[in-house]
Amino acid sequence: MPETKMWVDYDKEADVLYINFKRPQKATDSEMLENGVLLRYKGTELVGITVLEASKR
Secondary structure, three states: OOOOOOEEEEEOOOOEEEEEOOOOOOOOEEEEOOOOEEEEEEOOEEEEEEEEOHHHO
């Protein structure tokens, strides 16, 4: 299995977890799921996930 780097950051004040599958970059599109998870895309490629209210999960 090829090695994959991920960048993870947690904002304690906002209680938001950021997971990036490539170096953090601006997304060109996003999709908010009903469970408070935001999928971030650059074109059609999923580049990151943002988890709202992360400490409650």
